[in-house]
Amino acid sequence: MTVRGRPRGFDADAALDRAVEVFWRQGYEGASLADLTEAMGINRTSMYAAFGNKEELFHRAVARYAEADMAYARQALAEPTAYEVIESFLRANADALTRADRPSGCLSVQGGLAEGGDSGRVAKFLADSRLAGERELARRLARAVEEGDLPAGTDPHALARYVMVVSEGNAVHAAAGVPRADLHATVDIALQAIPRSHAGAG
Known part of the structure; x- marks a missing residue:
């Protein structure tokens, strides 16, 4: 069985920027995996492969926010x-x-x-x-x-x-x-x- 990988042309930074906005608007608890993957344009398998679980993704998003927005x-x-x-x-x-x-x-x-x-x-x-x-x-x-x-x-x-x-x-x-x-x-x-x-x- 072949596991779907990242979509062609996947831009990790752009996907992370979209995750930042979801977490920012909805908070950690309010942001569902469906909200995140839809905004990021990837499926759950791709999200886990690229960023880990939801908490790890949030840590990455906060680091991205600190680097760019702060x-x-x-x-x-x-x-x-x-x-x-x-x-x-x-x-x-x-x-x-x-x-x-x-x-x-x-x-x-x-x-x-x-x-x-x-x-x-x-x-x-x-x-x-x-x-x-x-x-x-x-x-x-x-x-x-x-x-x-x-x-x-x-x-x-x-x-x-x-x-x-x-x-x-x-x-x-x-x-x-x-x-x-x-x-x-x-x-x-x-x-x-x-x-x-x-x-x-x-």
Whole structure:
């Protein structure tokens, strides 16, 4: 018996991009294998051969999302001051959450909101992914403290957590239909709480 392989012209990246959108719109629990394979243009056998099971496919989709849709987060870390790092991240985040060509909100926030039969593994995986980004931001802010860009005594971990709370809160509101301008208004207020050194404040 011959097992059907991948369809001719199969593009793994394009199929993964379509899986990202399904998971993003429907969450991990809400995305059925039928939804995924239909969107990806492959059958279950091909999906398992190319990506593994549904959970493994989700891990691949989140990695793809982080690489493509969250590139702005890595770019923000290269800004010269802590304030610019945070502003760049939050502004780009607000824009990304409300792109016309993508689902509203954030895959890494919405993907695991519903508990299901996976014993919380997916929710924990997403939480760990978000915490990894938070730790990376905290390292950049710690450098800013050392360089005198942030006031002495600033807790870089607490500040990074604050920034992520703002971005994740905006993600929830964006998914509920809050428009981009309102998200940026929230960013305006959030930025007022960012500590700045005497030198940087001028």
